[in-house]
Amino acid sequence: MEYIRVSAKKVEDAVIEASIQLETTSDNIEYEVLEHGSSGFFGIGSKPAVIRARRKEEKKEFDEMAEIKQMFETKPSVKMEEPRAPKEEKKETVEKRETAVLEKEIKEENLPKTEQKPEKQPEKMPKKVKKDKPVKEKIQKEKQPTAEPKKEEPKKKEIKEADKERAEKKAVEFLKQVFDAMQMQVQITAEFKEDALEIGMEGEDMGVLIGKRGQTLDSLQYLVSLVVNKEKEAYIRVKLDTENYRSRRKETLENLAKNIAFKVKRTKKPVFLEPMNPYERRVIHSALQNDPYVTTHSEGEEPYRKVVVTLKK
Numbered sequence: 617m618e619y620i621r622v623s624a625k626k627v628e629d630a631v632i633e634a635s636i637q638l639e640t641t642s643d644n645i646e647y648e649v650l651e652h653g654s655s656g657f658f659g660i661g662s663k664p665a666v667i668r669a670r671r672k673e674e675k676k677e678f679d680e681m682a683e684i685k686q687m688f689e690t691k692p693s694v695k696m697e698e699p700r701a702p703k704e705e706k707k708e709t710v711e712k713r714e715t716a717v718l719e720k721e722i723k724e725e726n727l728p729k730t731e732q733k734p735e736k737q738p739e740k741m742p743k744k745v746k747k748d749k750p751v752k753e754k755i756q757k758e759k760q761p762t763a764e765p766k767k768e769e770p771k772k773k774e775i776k777e778a779d780k781e782r783a784e785k786k787a788v789e790f791l792k793q794v795f796d797a798m799q800m801q802v803q804i805t806a807e808f809k810e811d812a813l814e815i816g817m818e819g820e821d822m823g824v825l826i827g828k829r830g831q832t833l834d835s836l837q838y839l840v841s842l843v844v845n846k847e848k849e850a851y852i853r854v855k856l857d858t859e860n861y862r863s864r865r866k867e868t869l870e871n872l873a874k875n876i877a878f879k880v881k882r883t884k885k886p887v888f889l890e891p892m893n894p895y896e897r898r899v900i901h902s903a904l905q906n907d908p909y910v911t912t913h914s915e916g917e918e919p920y921r922k923v924v925v926t927l928k929k
Contacts, residue, residue: 619648619668625823627652627665632868634669641875645669655823662821773850780808783844783852787815790843794836800824812853813844822858830865833858834893866899873903876925877910886926891916897923 620637624630627649635642646669653665784806795802802819817825826833837856844852855862876887889900900923901912911928914921 617670617673619670621650621666621668623664623666625653625664626828627667630665630667631669632872634667635875636868636871638669638671639875640671641879644672644879646672662823775808775811775850775852779848779850779852780813783813783848784808787813787840787844787854790840791815791817791836798824812855814855814857815840817856817858819858825858826861830861833861865896869896869899870903873900873925877904877907880910880925880927884927886924888915889923889925891920891922893919894921897921900925 620634622630622634622637624633631642631645631647634647635645638645647667648669649665649667651663651666653663655662788804788806791802791804800819800821802817802822805816805818807814824832825836827835833856837854840856841852841854844854872889876889880887892900897914901914904910904912904925909928910925912923912925915924916922
């Protein structure tokens, strides 16, 4: 298979992009780093990382659906001759039953007639049942009023328009101070959408604000959230984004989830992903929640909590 040339800000990102283009997982590709890339000084003179990659030479892969069907197909039972044994045993069991019936009939004829007294016992049963019924009804009537308070749920506090305006101003002012200290010129836009404060940033070399896998962007978003929600009763969610990173990252994770799911179906072995933040883990879970053959769960503790993809039993 011919090599493809892929470039990205970092080698790791280039490998992920190559695995997506080749429609396989990163461990199934072989690549050569042509340029490691450099971030430069404050974004000046930065160079992207460049690799060339191709799929590893393997045996011809079966069609995904055909292979999956073979995995979950019920194998025909080889032991077809086993039903013959019960036929021979049936003769013995029938003879035993016939002899047992004859013995019972003989015993019943020999028993004295005075032993037929157990017929009086059923008369006591309805008395006990009649006493139990009203007790259950009383218990049910007493439990009804206690169930009513459980239905009441606390209402979410609505965010006032004045609070929204203050939140926007606080967020923009805080970010301006941060960018001034970093000597960066960034245009900031802030607006509320569905009770969430969405903040967009535009400027040069915004990769510095994104960081490795968005860690710097997440940290900055957390700080803005603390500033906005200080001494506030109603909580305001803050979403920070630049260069459409959030949607691009989501798309990358969804493609990664599909590739990992295919690997699990093919190898029948669980795959442990790298540690991710709660948002990225939710993207993986939601991407595979409707897959009929694999399931996902999280293991570990923050910040090393990771998603595990396994085959359904």
